Amino acid sequence: DAKTTQPTSMDCAEGRAANLPCNHSTISGNEYVYWYRQIHSQGPQYIIHGLKNNETNEMASLIITEDRKSSTLILPHATLRDTAVYYCIVRAYTGTASKLTFGTGTRLQVTL
Amino acid sequence: DAGITQSPRHKVTETGTPVTLRCHQTENHRYMYWYRQDPGHGLRLIHYSYGVKDTDKGEVSDGYSVSRSKTEDFLLTLESATSSQTSVYFCAISEGSNEKLFFGSGTQLSVL
Numbered sequence A: 001d002a003k004t005t006q007p008t009s010m011d012c013a014e015g016r017a018a019n020l021p022c023n024h025s026t027i028s029g030n031e032y033v034y035w036y037r038q039i040h041s042q043g044p045q046y047i048i049h050g051l052k053n054n055e056t057n058e059m060a061s062l063i064i065t066e067d068r069k070s071s072t073l074i075l076p077h078a079t080l081r082d083t084a085v086y087y088c089i090v091r092a093y094t095g096t097a098s099k100l101t102f103g104t105g106t107r108l109q110v111t112l
Numbered sequence B: 001d002a003g004i005t006q007s008p009r010h011k012v013t014e015t016g017t018p019v020t021l022r023c024h025q026t027e028n029h030r031y032m033y034w035y036r037q038d039p040g041h042g043l044r045l046i047h048y049s050y051g052v053k054d055t056d057k058g059e060v061s062d063g064y065s066v067s068r069s070k071t072e073d074f075l076l077t078l079e080s081a082t083s084s085q086t087s088v089y090f091c092a093i094s095e096g097s098n099e100k101l102f103f104g105s106g107t108q109l110s111v112l
Helices: none
Strands: A007-014 A018-023 A032-036 A045-050 A062-063 A070-075 A084-092 A106-111 B005-006 B011-014 B019-025 B031-038 B042-051 B054-057 B063-069 B073-079 B089-096 B106-111
Touching: A007 A018, A007 B089, A018 A032, A018 A084, A018 A106, A032 A062, A045 A062, A070 A084, B005 B089, B005 B106, B011 B019, B019 B031, B019 B089, B019 B106, B031 B073, B042 B063, B042 B073, B054 B063
Parallel strands: A007 A106, B011 B106
Antiparallel strands: A018 A070, A032 A045, A032 A084, A062 A070, A084 A106, B005 B019, B019 B073, B031 B042, B031 B089, B042 B054, B063 B073, B089 B106
């Protein structure tokens, strides 16, 4: 699986968009980008994933650059409840066990 | 959490004693996983299962064993607990049609 690099921490004002970057310069053509988040002491929660097209769901948007070497998770209107650690993971779909590797992620602090 | 129950939620035990953690799912998902989470390490995969009686090792399997006698239950056993196994343990499940994992609420284990 390709290695990912994320900032250790970020701050965002409530109501503003939170843009969380992830670098994955060694990504292969068949590898997807997955985002999960972990709110304090809870289990990680799936947010979104994509291959090369931009994706949007009820939680967030995922923007993947054309060369696929980086991506940005966008929370359009961050709230205090979005304070969490966000994990960017790159992995090819195997059709078998999802042995995802979680790094240390980005700690997002949303403030008033 | 998507139909995943971990028990117990908290446990304190002594070095050298056996400990079993249970994960129960109501989603009928094929794959089940045990992760541990420690400060500075993110989540690390201990063992996973791809069906009844079918299990395999993850990244940090030493000192742990698992069993899956029914689709809905995945047990993690520490045969002789050590202080280095003090951690938060998360169970996860997946269908296998993609890399989306669903996590339980975790078990806080303290080995004194």
